[in-house]
Amino acid sequence: MLIRNESISNETIKLENNLDVPACVIISNKKSIKNCWNNGFYGKGNLSRSEPDWTERILKDIIQKNSGHQTIINCLRNNPKQVNTMNVNKDSYRFLNKLNNTSITFKISKSINYNKQLLVEIQSLGLSLIQDLFSIIFNPYKFFNYIKNICENLIIKKVKQKCIKSSDLLNMEYLQLDLVEAFFLKYALNCISIKNKNKEMSIDNCWNKFRKDINNPADLFILKYVAYHYYRSQGWIVKEGLKYGVDYVLYQKGPAFSHSEFAISIIPVLEDQDNLNYINKLPTVHEINCTNRVCNQVLKKLVFCYIIIPKNINLDSADCLKMYKIYEVRLKRWNPDKTRN
Amino acid sequence: MEKNPLYSNIKEYCDKYPSKAYNIFQTYIDLYIVKKWKDIKFIDLKNLKTIAFEINNNSEENEKSIVIPVNINETWSIKILNETFQDLGNFSSIIYAILSPDSAIVYYRISKGIVPPLKLKN
Numbered sequence: 416m417l418i419r420n421e422s423i424s425n426e427t428i429k430l431e432n433n434l435d436v437p438a439c440v441i442i443s444n445k446k447s448i449k450n451c452w453n454n455g456f457y458g459k460g461n462l463s464r465s466e467p468d469w470t471e472r473i474l475k476d477i478i479q480k481n482s483g484h485q486t487i488i489n490c491l492r493n494n495p496k497q498v499n500t501m502n503v504n505k506d507s508y509r510f511l512n513k514l515n516n517t518s519i520t521f522k523i524s525k526s527i528n529y530n531k532q533l534l535v536e537i538q539s540l541g542l543s544l545i546q547d548l549f550s551i552i553f554n555p556y557k558f559f560n561y562i563k564n565i566c567e568n569l570i571i572k573k574v575k576q577k578c579i580k581s582s583d584l585l586n587m588e589y590l591q592l593d594l595v596e597a598f599f600l601k602y603a604l605n606c607i608s609i610k611n612k613n614k615e616m617s618i619d620n621c622w623n624k625f626r627k628d629i630n631n632p633a634d635l636f637i638l639k640y641v642a643y644h645y646y647r648s649q650g651w652i653v654k655e656g657l658k659y660g661v662d663y664v665l666y667q668k669g670p671a672f673s674h675s676e677f678a679i680s681i682i683p684v685l686e687d688q689d690n691l692n693y694i695n696k697l698p699t700v701h702e703i704n705c706t707n708r709v710c711n712q713v714l715k716k717l718v719f720c721y722i723i724i725p726k727n728i729n730l731d732s733a734d735c736l737k738m739y740k741i742y743e744v745r746l747k748r749w750n751p752d753k754t755r756n
Numbered sequence: 757m758e759k760n761p762l763y764s765n766i767k768e769y770c771d772k773y774p775s776k777a778y779n780i781f782q783t784y785i786d787l788y789i790v791k792k793w794k795d796i797k798f799i800d801l802k803n804l805k806t807i808a809f810e811i812n813n814n815s816e817e818n819e820k821s822i823v824i825p826v827n828i829n830e831t832w833s834i835k836i837l838n839e840t841f842q843d844l845g846n847f848s849s850i851i852y853a854i855l856s857p858d859s860a861i862v863y864y865r866i867s868k869g870i871v872p873p874l875k876l877k878n
Contacts (some may be wrong), residue, residue: 439859587762635829
């Protein structure tokens with residue numbers, strides 16, 4: 416797979432599943448993934464709910480499992496050099512030794528929570544500054560946390576070194592772009608290049624390859640693309656709505672900032688002056704109620720997006736998309752009791 | 757897809773049903789890596805032309821479950837469901853993994869007949 420490592424204006428992306436209609440478009444280069452995600456939240460990590468951060472989550476898990484007193488003690492024992500060189504004044508060892516020899520007992524306030532065994536270990540390694548000694552006396556809990564942080568950083572460093580050596584961890588997750596998203600980036604923004612078996616695809620290639628039935632003006636790809644392009648060009652972040660029973664959900668700023676506000680359901684209509692000619696059966700009132708109920712439960716406002724498909728249209732190039740029209744209807748449940756006053 | 761370290765586990769199945777290769781792959785890594793069910797067996801469903809996964813779920817009473825990956829655009833019918841149940845033998849319920857084009861998977865359990873809610877082992 417060839418990915419060019421430049422800014423988003425030159426990303427190279429691979430097409431998945433070369434038979435008939437491809438399944439999706441994949442980005443594996445880490446820099447490209449960051450570019451795509453940070454500049455408009457395009458795509459979804461295939462092992463994550465949205466942002467492709469599977470590697471970070473796994474590392475966090477490992478660290479959580481590895482923290483705890485016994486591990487910290489082991490860490491201190493095994494890496495005395497590294498821990499010693501962090502902020503330690505060598506003169507303080509002599510002071511500590513003197514204190515140990517004179518066996519002065521320090522009064523430590525009972526209300527402070529600390530781990531006696533750990534403190535003994537730390538002291539036995541001769542780690543303390545005079546400042547550290549004071550913190551052990553007056554605020555042992557804070558000192559304990561300080562040492563804990565040093566050890567955790569050491570553990571993270573070790574684990575990362577082990578993992579990053581093996582490319583397995585890096586190759587596990589990639590960013591997956593929907594065909595619609597990829598076509599938008601290519602056709603509307605022209606900031607990526609898509610490769611199929613190392614051959615670059617032109618806009619016309621993509622236009623022909625992504626549609627299932629090239630003679631059908633109501634092909635699902637076209638309908639979804641028209642809606643996607645429409646909402647994206649208004650500044651909404653558009654994401655798949657399968658989990659909510661709708662076609663798309665719209666975010667104002669992005670999935671990282673807040674939940675999506677609107678749920679979009681597409682209804683295709685054939686343009687006809689005399690009567691409305693729906694492509695599929697219109698959803699029944701019962702179905703509309705069900706969808707609305709689901710959307711209410713997840714605090715989204717339901718919008719029906721009618722896409723009016725022009726008659727006798729030439730589907731040879733993607734420019735025919737300009738002839739499609741959109742009409743929106745927002746659905747909201749009206750409760751006569753609550754709105755009386 | 758091929759670069760993923762786990763691809764070798766299911767390569768033969770992806771080659772056998774190339775039109776469903778993406779579905780099989782994505783469901784497999786979702787079950788293995790994200791849901792962390794390591795013990796996965798493969799069942800060949802010839803009439804559906806895909807591979808089903810058998811997983812061991814220790815928190816439920818009937819420990820073994822079957823997961824079948826399907827496309828969002830596939831049509832189902834009672835006839836096909838019946839045939840699938842017959843082919844699989846003694847499973848009373850199947851889990852369908854419905855794949856969305858952006859790699860999200862939604863799982864639905866379909867049981868034969870009316871069944872009480874699943875009991876979880878404590």
